[in-house]
Amino acid sequence: MDSPVDPQGSDGSLVAHVMRAIRQRIAGRTLAPGAKLPSIRRLAEAMQVSKSTVVEAYERLAAEGVVRSRRGSGFYVAGHLPPFSLAEMGPRLDRAVDPLWVSRQSLAAGEDVLKPGCGWLPPSWMPEAGIRRALRALARAEEATLADYGTPLGLAPLRRLLARRMAERGIEAAPDQIVLTESGTQAIDLVCRFLLEPGDAVLVDDPCYFNFHALLRAHRVKVAGVPYTASGPDLELFAQALAAHRPRLYLTNSALHNPTGATLSPLVAHRVLKLAEQAGTTIVEDDIFADFEHEPAPRLAAFDGLERVVHIGSFSKTLSAAVRCGFIAARRDWIEGLTDLKIATSFGSGRLSAELVLTVLTDGTHRKHVEGLRERLSRAMGQTSARLKAIGIMPWIEPRGGMFLWCELPEGLDAADIARRALAENVVLAPGNAFSLSQSASRFLRFNVAQSTDPRIYATLRSAMQA
Structure with missing residues (x-):
């Protein structure tokens, strides 16, 4: 004020x-x-x-x-x-395209609405046959699986499997260091409840996933941004922000950064960990896009050994957004406190969802699905990039995988204006300033390549840019 x-x-x-x-x-x-x-x-x-x-x-x-x-x-x-x-805390002048608006429009959109701005795969890209097969198997499970609460930490066999999967990326986490959650968002929320007090400072990338802004706003903390580069946060400005704000947390993606598609380099990862250690800052590493990678990128949790890094994941992006299952991997002495908060806010784990995820992971469905999915996304990435370049919208980088393209509009155009015009034509876009704390991304749009296959999107974009 x-x-x-x-x-x-x-x-x-x-x-x-x-x-x-x-x-x-x-x-x-x-x-x-x-x-x-x-x-x-x-x-x-x-x-x-x-x-x-x-x-x-x-x-x-x-x-x-x-x-x-x-x-x-x-x-x-x-x-x-x-x-x-949250609405009153947000900038009313930009309400039409703020983070909550992007989510709300995408979630509420009907089948006739095109959603290149949303953050998930189309239903037809998900392993429907495998999910139906797993559901049939669960229908024959014992009654406790269908009707009872899950244990506080969550389904033990799934936690053991997650520990093995994380080990493949160099992250050493025992099953008793893993807490299952309802989603990746709930995982971040629990960590914030556990570590933050109102008025604490939290560092985020600029740009970053827009719901980080909304979630942190709900926790009534002070949020500071650090410009993100093609190899990670700008190290000089990261150090300055740590000194200026003394943040309790740094919330980031390491692999396939949202929205930029950038990948953290080993050199930057080591330096970020060193600076965070000196400042006493805990890092929350949101890794929900891990299965989209062709080759594993560096993980802060792998270098750190879960001493100063909390590692988070979920299966909403690669398996099903309707099957809510995420997890937290953290140091042992934090697990009891996180579990108590989980019980206080959601009581037991979603046992049925966890059983379904375990079934799909162990019967081969998920492995085969993600192998095909990576190739399909690669083709869509190339096609979307070419179509956008043809109308003057240029990708910031060519990502090594994933589903996001962070693109810049021609000089003189504003992404919020383009998004408003596109919405009138039933196309939901994600304008850059929804992701940017500094509001410095007014010429950027994030495109989900899996949701950008319809030619009508490019016709709408061309028309909106010429208006």
Whole structure:
């Protein structure tokens, strides 16, 4: 609230901007019930508006019952606390294309909507036959499998299998260092609940997966960004951010970075770990795209041995988004605390989902599926890249695998404007600033190559760019 107001609001009103800034602070709990608002003079100076603008904003908020005036004392937050609102904490001017909007539009889209901006594979790309076969096998399982809660850590045979799979990528994690979760998102949420307090600082890549922003906002922490390069975070700026913010966590992808498709280099990985150790920062490594790799990239958890790195994964991207199953691998002395939080927030594990994942992993379905999937994604990557280049949209890099292309629009075009025009034509895009904390990616779009095969997408893009 100490930053200048942008006078170009949706209603053109400086008063509305000041009111919005106050509401966001109240919604985010940084102004609690009964808290005194800044003086009229102080707020006017901080937001670079006139004192009369602040007076009118305070009076309107008082009329709405949001704040109360005390004669001779000032203005105070009303005693009733409104429900916590991620929407109010977000930038309203960019609400049409903010992180929650991208997710909401993609999840709610009907079959007639094209979704090159979403973050998952089409259903036809998933191993449907193998899943149906596993479901038939589970239908004959003992009644406890179908009806009972799972154990606190989660299905033991699946945890043993996950430990072997991680060992193939150089990560040493015993089964008792693994906690099953409902998803990769729940895994990150549990780690945040376990390690963070409101007001702590967290470092993220810029750009990064947009839901990191929304999730961290819900935990009411301070988020700082570090520019991401083709080989990992910018090391000089990473060191500066550690010194300036003293973050409790650094949240990142190591392999097939979302949204850029970049791959962490061994040199950068070693330096990141050294800098994090010196700063006392824990690293949360989100590795949900591991199975898309043709050749394994360096893993921070492999170099670190799970001392300072928490490793997270799931099967939503390669198996089924409807089968919710993820995991956390962490140091042993953190497992009990993470398990207690899991019980408190979701009670038992999703036993049926875990049994289904175990079946698909052990009967050969998953191995055969991902082998074919990598080749299919490679073909789609080349085709999508060529189609985008033909209309003047240039990939930032050519990724070594995965499903994402991070692309730059021609000079003078804004990705948010393109996304709004495309939505009117039933095409959901993912504009760059939804991923960028610094809002420095206004000319970028993320494309999911598996969802970008329909020619109508490129016709819509061409039309939107010419509008």
